[in-house]
Amino acid sequence: MKIIATSRSLHGTGASRRMRNSGVTPAVVYGAADAATSIEIDHNSLFHALRKEGVRYSVLDLEIDGTVEQVLVRDVQVHPFKPMILHVDFQRVKADEAITFKVPLKFVGGETSPAVKIGGQRIKAAVFNVKITCLPKDLPNAVEVDVSKLEPSQAFKASQLALPAGVTLVLGKQKDITLAAAGK
Structure with missing residues (x-):
């Protein structure tokens, strides 16, 4: 644009x-x-x-x-x-310099997860955006979080996130954060 x-x-x-x-x-x-x-x-x-x-x-x-x-x-x-x-x-931004930027999370597959279909639970987002580092050409508009395999009372952690090529997650002092969880 x-x-x-x-x-x-x-x-x-x-x-x-x-x-x-x-x-x-x-x-x-x-x-x-x-x-x-x-x-x-x-x-x-x-x-x-x-x-x-x-x-x-x-x-x-x-x-x-x-x-x-x-x-x-x-x-x-x-x-x-x-x-x-x-x-x-x-x-x-310069094409050859990595940038650190917050991008939103896009949660998909919640309606088909076993937590919702079998367990009757809801999937609640704990975090709505994450900080990433990448080159400007690799910057995604959103990071997709597929929660379709989430079992009842389980959580989806940042370590389970499938990031696009060239993109790394910046967590700071936290090692692994909860992005979404299934519960009542």
Whole structure:
């Protein structure tokens, strides 16, 4: 997906408020050993682009004044009750440098698992996203968790997760965490 932006020279609360009132969203691009760049993006096109599934978890093409860069969406600030994006942070990525990113888990096969069909239990997610490390080209939109073989009162651990090629799980101090569990 491609997002078109222009660089901006105005900064501060008042300038950002005036931009938002004119239908433009302030944003910033940082990372990859380059200086941070303040940009502005048309609000409506950005709003509809970010509503698409998987956009926040994929590498995007950001065109700034004719120059295209590879970026990830790092943070989106939204208005508390209006359908309005207040600010977006983008991080530049390089094709040959590994990135660490949180991606959502997509639970599949729960309705066919023995825990549900035979045991009459429900499968409850304990974690909804995981931190992974990979090259930008290998970044998945979501990590699939197949719980179809989960028996009654069992748990699905992170060590059982089938990750795509080139993707490694980052657990930190924890050795093996529970992703989902069957229970009443």
